[in-house]
Amino acid sequence: MSKVLLQVINLSKSYKDKNYWLNRKSVAALAPISFDIMAHKTLAIVGETGSGKSTLAKLLVGAELPTTGHIRLNGQTLEPGNFKQRCQHVRMIFQDSGTTLNPSLTIEQLLDEPLQLNTDLDEAARHQLIRGTLQKVGLLADHMSFYPHMFSGGQKQRISLARAIILKPQVIILDEALASLDPSLRSQMINLLLDLQQQMGLAFILISHNLGIVRHFSDEMIVLCKGEVLEVGKTNEILQQPKHKYTKKLIMSQHFQLLHR
Amino acid sequence: MARDKIYQEEEFPTPLMQLWHNFKQPPVVVIGFGCFLFLIVLAILSSLITPYSPVENHLNDLLLPPAWSNDGNVSFLLGTDNLGRDMLSRLIHGTSLTFGLSIIVVMASLIIGVIIGSLSALTKGVKSSFLNHFLDVILSIPSLLLAIVIVAILGPGLENTLWAIIMVLIPQFVHITRNAVKEEFTKDYVLASRLDGANSFRILRYSVFPNIIEKLISQATLAQSAAILDIAALGFLGLGAPIPMPEWGAMLANGIDLFYIAPWTVYLPGLAILFSVIATNLVGEGMRHALKVRKEN
Numbered sequence: 001m002s003k004v005l006l007q008v009i010n011l012s013k014s015y016k017d018k019n020y021w022l023n024r025k026s027v028a029a030l031a032p033i034s035f036d037i038m039a040h041k042t043l044a045i046v047g048e049t050g051s052g053k054s055t056l057a058k059l060l061v062g063a064e065l066p067t068t069g070h071i072r073l074n075g076q077t078l079e080p081g082n083f084k085q086r087c088q089h090v091r092m093i094f095q096d097s098g099t100t101l102n103p104s105l106t107i108e109q110l111l112d113e114p115l116q117l118n119t120d121l122d123e124a125a126r127h128q129l130i131r132g133t134l135q136k137v138g139l140l141a142d143h144m145s146f147y148p149h150m151f152s153g154g155q156k157q158r159i160s161l162a163r164a165i166i167l168k169p170q171v172i173i174l175d176e177a178l179a180s181l182d183p184s185l186r187s188q189m190i191n192l193l194l195d196l197q198q199q200m201g202l203a204f205i206l207i208s209h210n211l212g213i214v215r216h217f218s219d220e221m222i223v224l225c226k227g228e229v230l231e232v233g234k235t236n237e238i239l240q241q242p243k244h245k246y247t248k249k250l251i252m253s254q255h256f257q258l259l260h261r
Numbered sequence: 262m263a264r265d266k267i268y269q270e271e272e273f274p275t276p277l278m279q280l281w282h283n284f285k286q287p288p289v290v291v292i293g294f295g296c297f298l299f300l301i302v303l304a305i306l307s308s309l310i311t312p313y314s315p316v317e318n319h320l321n322d323l324l325l326p327p328a329w330s331n332d333g334n335v336s337f338l339l340g341t342d343n344l345g346r347d348m349l350s351r352l353i354h355g356t357s358l359t360f361g362l363s364i365i366v367v368m369a370s371l372i373i374g375v376i377i378g379s380l381s382a383l384t385k386g387v388k389s390s391f392l393n394h395f396l397d398v399i400l401s402i403p404s405l406l407l408a409i410v411i412v413a414i415l416g417p418g419l420e421n422t423l424w425a426i427i428m429v430l431i432p433q434f435v436h437i438t439r440n441a442v443k444e445e446f447t448k449d450y451v452l453a454s455r456l457d458g459a460n461s462f463r464i465l466r467y468s469v470f471p472n473i474i475e476k477l478i479s480q481a482t483l484a485q486s487a488a489i490l491d492i493a494a495l496g497f498l499g500l501g502a503p504i505p506m507p508e509w510g511a512m513l514a515n516g517i518d519l520f521y522i523a524p525w526t527v528y529l530p531g532l533a534i535l536f537s538v539i540a541t542n543l544v545g546e547g548m549r550h551a552l553k554v555r556k557e558n
Contacts, residue, residue: 063452084458092456100449104276104471113467114457145273163453 005203006037006060006090006171010069013055029055030227032069037171040197042204044218044235046211046250052227053207057175060205061092073170088118091164095176097156101148107134107159108144114167129166136199137162138192154185158192165196173205178213190217211254215239223247280475283551290550293543300537303353304361311350312336315507319345324523342512342526343519351507352533358502359509360537362423363488367481370427374434375477379469381435382442383461393439396432404429404487405494412500419508422501426491430484437480441473475552482545486538493534509534 012032016025030052037043045053058064060071062083071078078086094100101110111130115121121129131141137158148156157177164172174193178186190213196202206218214221214235221238223231223246230244242248274282285291303310313319325341326333327348333340339348381392399407404426411425412418445451445468454468495501496510504511509530516526 061456063456083456087456087458092453094449094453096449100453102450102454102468102472105467106273109467113454113459117458117463147273147276149276150273 003039004036005039005074007072007075008036008060008069009034009072011056011059011066011071012068013052013059013064014067028227030059031229033222033229034069035222035232037203037205039170039201039203041220042197042206042218044206044208044214044221045224046208046214046221047224048209048250050226051224053224054175055227056224057092057173057205057207060171061090061173062086063092084118087114087169088167089169090171090173091167091169092173092175093157093160093164093177095179097153097160097177097180100160101156103148106145106147110148110159111163111166114163118167133162133166136165136196154181154189157181157185157189161189161192161196165200165202168200169202171203171205173207175207176209178208179210186213193217211239211251223250276471277474280551280555283554284547286554287547287550290543290547293540293547296536296540297544300356300360300540301364304357304364307353307357311347311353312338313347313350315346315351315354316505317346317350319347321345324519324526326523327525339529340523340525342516343523346507348525348529351512352509352529354507355509355512355530355533356537358419358506359489359492359496359534362419363485363492366423366426366488366492367430367485370430370484371434371477371481373427374431375438377431378435378438379442379465381439382446383465393435396428396435399429399432405491408491408495409498409500412495417500417503419502419506422492422495425495426488429491430488433480433484434477437476438473441476442469445469445472475548479545479548479552482541482548486541486545489534489538489541 010032011030011034012028013030014026014028016027033056035043045056047053055064059066062078062080065080070080073089078090105113108127108130111133112126115126115129119126130144134141134143139155139158139162143151148159151159157180160177178189181189193204194217197204204217206214208214218235220233221231221235222229223238223244225246231238231242231247238247239251242251285294319337319341322334322337322341323345324343325337325345327340328335328338330340337347337349339352341347342351377392377396381389384392402410407429408422408425411428412421415421415424442465451464451468454464459467492501492508493510493513496508496512497514499511499514502508502511504515512530513527513534516523516530520527
């Protein structure tokens, strides 16, 4: 159980300022960061806007190339830029469910794309797998011929989830994936995610600013501020005894919400 | 295997079908679209349905007025011109020249423009700028003047006119494609598709083009009304279709000397040009309206 699934070593990202041609300053979006994730566990990454948490998500999923450092999955290094290798193990659910689904494809075509590109299954097998996956996330096989605009926000988020788990990955990154949902849908989604975690042995990386979800959901957490890691540890310990002033502020600002939950 | 659908007859409209549904709401657009289709059918079937050849001279019936006039003859429904050629046959043949060729011209420049535009959107930096802007010089000169310049270099003739108009129309398609593709590439579903391991061409084919096709069609209708006017104008100036060809602009030029004694040789081709431009514009307007309605929902 306590096998290290994903190992992040010295990962960092800096952007070059494009405005100056000669004296290009580089802006550090993320200072070198290292952490491990076990299977069946959830790691939360918290921080304010601009703290580098979305950059970290993009680095992990491979949408951006890291400036330094590398990522290992089961001891094997994930090549930057090699999407075919990476997407079978690390998947991401985006924040805005409205724009992550191509409006001109049906749900079946949407879910078929990763399968066509990454598996050798024939059409019948893919169809069967799509049916099964839709059922797993609580949708019906009927929905296969629907178009994305026919769904509500929560259902779209479920489709994104189906798209994420259809390749049977080991790590799923939730980039504020729950923020746009209303509380009841959010708790439904969380329960669904926890169920899937148990069934499939997934590791989640939860990127969120909502400490309530983090407390409920995650086992460990990292607090980021301006690209720097401030605190790492068990979620309960950090939330009960925050060591850093920034973490305290973050908790104070959401104290009201935490009390009334 | 269980049935996926409980109600077999239930169908879900594709986004394009829905656009069509919005498109055909206003009656004016339906009429315009009907006229557009009518012109296409005329252009395709012109040689089958015309009563006479467009260059056949009926020397006994010179300058015959249309059939509803007292001097008219019903075997020449719209009258004849100064060489005794049947106006109706010439107008119908003219449809395939002026209107039909304008469609081909727009198709050609659309295809070239879309290819250059998408390459420009896929590349970066200087290469992208070059692809985007190397035809922009064309935009600095009025299109008709440029067509005249090109025809002056290549020599008059219908084919050269068509090349000139294709050249003139390309830049607008390059720009609209590039901007639309760039806009699509910022959307999350393109990133999601890229993370699935899709290459750029697959993304273009499945994620981008289905979502920008309407913009391209709406631009194409604008371009087509310009193309009709350009072909006719060059024909009128004697730079386009050569003399015996029943091109509408050339017919106008042919009839202009006889305007006082035989006005139908001028107003009939003029009305034909007006009719086709209005039909095209109505289709384009309907398209833009449908896109706007969809955006609002």
